[in-house]
Amino acid sequence: MNRRRSILVLPTFNERENIEKFLRVVRETNPTLAIVVVDDLSPDGTGQIVENIARSDNLLSVIHRKGNKGLGAAYLAGFARALESGFDNILTMDADFSHDPCVIPQLIDALESHADVAIGSRYIPGGAIVGWPLHRHVLSKYGNFYTRFVLGLTPRDCTSGFRAYRSTTLSAIDLGSIKGDGYVFLTSILRRIQQRRLKVAEVPITFTDRVEGQSK
DSSP, X not given: OOGGGEEEEEEESSOTTTHHHHHHHHHHHOXXXXXXXXXXXXXXXXXXXXXXXXXXXXXXXXXXXXXXXXXXXXXXXXXXXXXXXXXXXXXXXXXXXXXXXXXXXXXXXXXXXXXXXXXXXXXXXXXXXXXXXXXXXXXXXHHHHHHHHHHTOOOSOSSOOOEEEEHHHHXXXXXXXXXXXXXXXXXXXXXXXXXXXXXXXXEEOEEEOXXXXXXX
């Protein structure tokens, strides 16, 4: 699988404080990666900042959506663009440096090693969370345990948004039928992937709580 056929789907809303630096780091660490920013008409001008950067980066594009329709709908818009464009690998992550762009090649490597989806996991050996108070650690771990138990999911980190999918994986799971937003959307995708007996891999990551901007 060719890294030149990989694309990052990056939902944004009011990321003015982060987006320019974030895109620069992604490009420095992943020079052949295509990027599509899906912006919900951020009042702070995030979308226009990306447009300006894209003038000098032909692997960067932006989708401007009217209104804040939520993270799940943003993913679907980005997935549709990526699938229409014929990319082999489709990645997702947060735009606030909570996910480290340096891990992107490891996720793609997992796909090249025959995984159908690779998850950047906080809860396998080598994974960690930095900057969360104790109650957030407890809630997140309990939420993941509950989700795994109720839905019968096998990954240790079912709610991580740092992922890499084969395009064939997303094409196989009827994305249009997925309802919900945020964590519900993410776990629904995993459930459909697991129901089709597709291979899920987890790559350890260090999740760092955002220090600038606002959460989407």
